[in-house]
Amino acid sequence: MKQTLAILKPDCLQRNLVGKVIDRIEENGFEISGMKMIKMTKEQAEGFYAVHQGKPFFAELVEFMTESPVVVAALRKENAVQAWRDLMGATNPENAAPGTLRKEYAESIGRNTVHGSDSDANATREIAFFFSESDLILTQKG
Numbered sequence: 001m002k003q004t005l006a007i008l009k010p011d012c013l014q015r016n017l018v019g020k021v022i023d024r025i026e027e028n029g030f031e032i033s034g035m036k037m038i039k040m041t042k043e044q045a046e047g048f049y050a051v052h053q054g055k056p057f058f059a060e061l062v063e064f065m066t067e068s069p070v071v072v073a074a075l076r077k078e079n080a081v082q083a084w085r086d087l088m089g090a091t092n093p094e095n096a097a098p099g100t101l102r103k104e105y106a107e108s109i110g111r112n113t114v115h116g117s118d119s120d121a122n123a124t125r126e127i128a129f130f131f132s133e134s135d136l137i138l139t140q141k142g
């Protein structure tokens with residue numbers, strides 16, 4: 001089993017879509033191995049998205065991710081990184097496939113409802129950014 005990091009972004013919580021997104025996560029066979037609601041600080045958002053530093057949308061991205069709370073979750077599944085990205089859909093909702101979360105719920109390329117890790121290595125880094133190892137030892141299957 002692999003893991004990936006999901007973030008339900010501020011626009012998701014602002015529009016009361018948390019339940020709907022978690023429903024889709026569960027329906028699609030992910031095991032939730034950690035989950036919490038946090039308000040990201042500017043420093044956390046800058047650190048988390050450090051790979052995008054210098055890009056034209058970086059300041060807007062940090063501003064958005066810190067405007068109100070998010071839900072961070074570690075998800076476990078076979079090929080978790082790709083499976084979660086498939087369920088999220090393309091970054092820009094205009095390009096997202098029908099049935100994906102971003103097609104259904106994203107407001108724009110910036111306010112796009114969910115985040116997912118883009119590789120196993122980044123998933124490990126991103127999960128460790130928000131969770132300690134002892135947070136993740138529980139499994140729903142006992």
Ligand code: ATP
Nearest residue numbers: 057060061090091109110111112114115116117118
């Ligand atoms: P995420 O990392 O959030 O899962 P992604 O991997 O699909 O999304 P990235 O290229 O990593 O896309 O961009 C990170 C985030 O930055 C995007 O999800 C989006 O919120 C924002 N972003 C990316 N490109 C733009 C853009 N051109 N204008 C505004 N915001 C953007």
Ligand code: MG
Nearest residue numbers: 115116117118
């Ligand atoms: Mg990304």
